[in-house]
Amino acid sequence: MRDFRLFWGSDTVNQFGSAVSVFALPLVAVEMGASEFALGVLTAAGTAAFLLVGLPVGVLVDRVRRRPVQLWATVGRAVLLASVPVVGWLGGLAYGYLLAVALLVGVLTVFFEVASLSSLPALVPRAELSTANSRLMSTQQVGRLAGKPLAGLVAEVFGSVNSLFVIAASFTSSAVLLGAMKGAEPVPDGRRKNVWADMGEGLRFVFGHPLLRPLVLCTTSFNLANGVWSALNVVFLVRVLDLSPGVAALLLGVGSAGGAVAALFVGRLARLGSARLVWLSMVCTQPAWLLVPWAEHGWVVAVGSFVPTMGVLVYNVAQVSLRQSLCPDRLMGRMNASIRFLGWGAMPVGAVLGGALAEWVGVRGGLWVASAGMVAAVGWVLLSPLRASERVPPGLV
Secondary structure, eight states: OHHHHHHHHHHHHHHHHHHHHHHHHHHHHHHTTOOHHHHHHHHHHHHHHHHHHHHHHHHHHHHSOHHHHHHHHHHHHHHHHHHHHHHHHTTOOOHHHHHHHHHHHHHHHHHHHHHHHHHHHHHSOGGGHHHHHHHHHHHHHHHHHHHHHHHHHHHHHHOTTTTHHHHHHHHHHHHHHHHTOOSOOOOOOOOOOOHHHHHHHHHHHHHHSTTHHHHHHHHHHHHHHHHHHHHHHHHIIIIISOOOHHHHHHHHHHHHHHHHHHHTTHHHHGGGOHHHHHHHHHHTTGGGGGGTTTOSSHHHHHHHHHHHHHHHHHHHHHHHHHHHHHSOGGGHHHHHHHHHHHHTTHHHHHHHHHHHHHHHHOHHHHHHHHHHHHHHTTHHHHTSGGGGOSSOOTTOO
């Protein structure tokens, strides 16, 4: 369990840095005078790598040891983000450089996320995956909760550009913890096929499985709409509601606190079964997103994101545990990469769409589209075989 604790600590610090960067990079662009569409493109760059390299990365992760992939991806992100304030001090910081950094950090995030998700089943018994995922996602949510308000505070005290040093420091700490892990890793699959054949095998497994298919469709459509939300939430709070960056960050942090609250009881909910939790958690919470575009005051935005974030935390614990239980180890990297490719790949599409919607129907109108889309995504799991399954049915692995 020593390695799991180090893995857990590394992931928590890593998620903290990612939470700060999600707010800090768009804030730098806002202060540079970027348009709504440019902000959408910048947000999209952070996750576009899942579309560009997601599937090949899954093949690689199944062929090599996973811990070194996590380590070097983390170090690389620290270096890239630390370069932004350095270039700023030299007087060469422009929107194009910020966009390039966001894209490269996104590529390394693909490597880290796929390797990380694929490593957990080797660290704990599969019967304990729900407990382990509950711990990981609980502390991830706390990191995100603390990260957003701190991002605003650091930006106001030191400037938005210099706040990126905080992110670089968190990634460096994460790399140190990963390097301290000593346990042996499973031997990678020695069989080699054509890369395209390997990618196809992962996709066929995901879409051919009666329980994984609705998961990926729900997650992909939800993330498409959430990409619109992510591209517009900062500009909505700062430009439409006329709030300071610090207050905007605080409100987004309060919204994220829903996940931290859900983390207190998600372990007890596990007795309901992962399959049942997947749809029940979403049906009971996601309609609250419709409060956000209606808001005239920041506290309404906080409430409208607090409740759904509770459901998303429970949903993620349940769906990640379910798919790790259903997937054989030799396909773990490709399964996770396929779902990340589709689910996270939808985010940059949504982010670009959010920027376009803001210029077409306004920021508030774009948020109406985003909120309605996130609520509608629940239909994929609500109308699926998951409703009739309490746990992993025998014979589906």
